[in-house]
Amino acid sequence: MKEPYYKAYEKRYQAVFSAGAKRWGHSPDDEVLYNTLKSWVEENNLQGKRIIEYACGEGACGVILSELGCIYHGVDISPSAIEKTKKLLEKYPNATVEVLDMVKESVKGKYDAALDCMGFHMLVTDKDRELYLKNAYSALKENSPMLFFRESYRKDGTYHGIVISVEEWAQITGEDYKTLQSRQVKNSHDGGVVEVLVPLLPARARDKNGYIKEFENIGFKVEKFIEMDVSTAIPHSATIYVRKGKIK
Ligand SMILES: C[S@@+](CC[C@H](N)C(=O)[O-])C[C@H]1O[C@@H](n2cnc3c(N)ncnc32)[C@H](O)[C@@H]1O
Numbered sequence: 001m002k003e004p005y006y007k008a009y010e011k012r013y014q015a016v017f018s019a020g021a022k023r024w025g026h027s028p029d030d031e032v033l034y035n036t037l038k039s040w041v042e043e044n045n046l047q048g049k050r051i052i053e054y055a056c057g058e059g060a061c062g063v064i065l066s067e068l069g070c071i072y073h074g075v076d077i078s079p080s081a082i083e084k085t086k087k088l089l090e091k092y093p094n095a096t097v098e099v100l101d102m103v104k105e106s107v108k109g110k111y112d113a114a115l116d117c118m119g120f121h122m123l124v125t126d127k128d129r130e131l132y133l134k135n136a137y138s139a140l141k142e143n144s145p146m147l148f149f150r151e152s153y154r155k156d157g158t159y160h161g162i163v164i165s166v167e168e169w170a171q172i173t174g175e176d177y178k179t180l181q182s183r184q185v186k187n188s189h190d191g192g193v194v195e196v197l198v199p200l201l202p203a204r205a206r207d208k209n210g211y212i213k214e215f216e217n218i219g220f221k222v223e224k225f226i227e228m229d230v231s232t233a234i235p236h237s238a239t240i241y242v243r244k245g246k247i248k
Helices: 005-018 031-043 060-067 079-088 126-139 166-173 208-218
Strands: 050-054 071-076 095-099 113-117 145-152 181-186 193-198 220-227 237-244
Touching (some): 005 079, 031 113, 031 145, 050 060, 060 071, 060 079, 060 095, 071 079, 079 095, 208 220, 208 237
Parallel strands (some): 050 071, 113 145
Antiparallel strands (some): 181 193
16 A cells, blocks of 8 residues: 555545445444443533544534534545535534644644544554644643544454554555455435445554553543444444643
């Protein structure tokens, strides 16, 4: 995979949308997602507060957080996903989005909270993961929470070495990230299914200690680590609640 990361995501969204599929990722109707965000917003008094969502995709969390009364800003590397999210959020005056590479770019201003829903695990190299977490950390006000929802997780057997490239990761995992695979996705018109041909995209699972170490290295305090039930979105995942501690 020599081409830049973002092209693979952009291509996948384009394939999904041009096949007439409703969406690829999370829906605002996902009950577990909705309940998790609702509790998180209430516990942290985030109504009326500024929340940044990294890797926002097609805007499911943007809808939920706007309905819950938050001031929302979503960023994603894929222009097609951002276009779709922009339309979806049109009716919420406090919601904005922008195309941004969360590894290489930082957002303007400071936020009261940050969210990542299946975004962090898509970064496989140690360097990209660290750069992203540092960006997210510095976008937050002191003592602000960040929520990582449904990140790829294994109890054990994860790779503990340093990964320096996607090519190396493909060798380590033995996964094929090139061949197109058939996936069934819901149709936007009648709710039936359409076939989409897309390659598997690289993702990196961690065990509990692996995640905790990564967050603590940046300065985040890990407050809660929840193993999630199997879902249609991902078989094995964890939801992790962290908070910005003292500036490093
Ligand atoms: C598994 S999808 C999750 C999307 C959405 N959060 C959801 O749950 O439906 C991963 C998302 O990460 C985005 N992404 C990957 N690398 C990124 C980067 N470097 N900067 C910003 N977004 C990125 C992709 O475009 C994609 O929308």
